[in-house]
Amino acid sequence: MGKLLNAQRVVFLSHSAELAGAEILMLRLLSEPMFDDVKVLLFSHGELREKFAALGISASVIETKSLHDFRRNGSAFSALSKIRPMVATTKNLSSHLRSGDLLVASSQKAFVLGCLVKMFRKDVGPLIWWLHDILTKEHFSSTNLRTVVLLSKLFASKVICTSEEVRSAYEAAGGKRSKASVVEPGIDLRIFTAEHETSRKRTKTAISLSRISPWKGQRNFLDALALLPDANGLIVGAPLFGEQDYFEDLKKHASSLGLDDRVTFMGHRDDVAEVLRSATVFVHVPDAPEPFGQVVIEAMACGLPVVVSNEGAPGRICSGGGGILVPPNNPSRLAEAINKVMSKPDYRGELARKAKTISAKYDAASMRRNFLRALNEV
């Protein structure tokens, strides 16, 4: 591992206590020693802090009520009403920072707080925005988009994007290309292996694995399974960001399609590799473009053939034959693709082999090297 040239200490800022993709990625990045001195500041209590402690990384929680109901698609008025509590949080955050600290904000809310710190403290080191989202009006209000892009121009020394798609959207929203670098996520390829493929594999089982959220495509997955009477489905994941009602609707939808005997809702699982290996085909076709989609690489590394959306990063990654590409929001095309994989063992094997080869590029060690290189460009 190279050396960080421009700072004594690196401080990662994260607002969420939930273990969603951005938080899992931060854990993956920091799971091997990378910096001489690193600290994590979180804005809510939860499992994440214990996970960092287990890695020997100091993580402190800065409590703030103001951030939890701060919406990505909120109006200017609702944002203004949060200013006072945000200033209080900023002061609190500032008290944890030393002169010269390099800040890496791993969520939008954390980035905004980082910008506020930079307004008050000239002695703090560069601020990096680790951007995991495709900044479009599908997911963010115009006010929010304009604000974060402007803040990035004023205060960010670098925007590290998790994919080319994330960088393009950032640029299209008005961000400066010269500030943006792409560092694609990497996974631990010693955990996500195909070697345990055994007779325990359930035949004709399609698996969807991601947090449960209205745009992640679980509803279309159910609709596709309803068209395939021989197929079983596993839906793995939990609603993480207050989307419990959608989860309940999803279960009702499965019942109304007569899928109770064929579909299992498994909830959140920590043994992701094991669960993936038990299925025949992995399906990830969200309604909107996926910024990166670590789950897709995880499934490919576990030797699963994948059916993914032709939009977003997975569509690009799998475009050379690493998976079947289908359009979003089209259950019949999805059912066709699942059926093709399930009914043709040779084709399945060929897809799985290609997927495995592609996944080998996405190892955590390369991500760490690329991340360090991006930080050293600041």
Ligand code: UDP
């Ligand atoms: N994940 C998990 N258990 C689950 C569902 C998901 O550990 O039950 C993990 C999954 O393995 C992946 C992460 O959550 O590492 C999701 O990251 P991704 O980039 O796919 O999606 P995001 O949450 O960022 O939208």
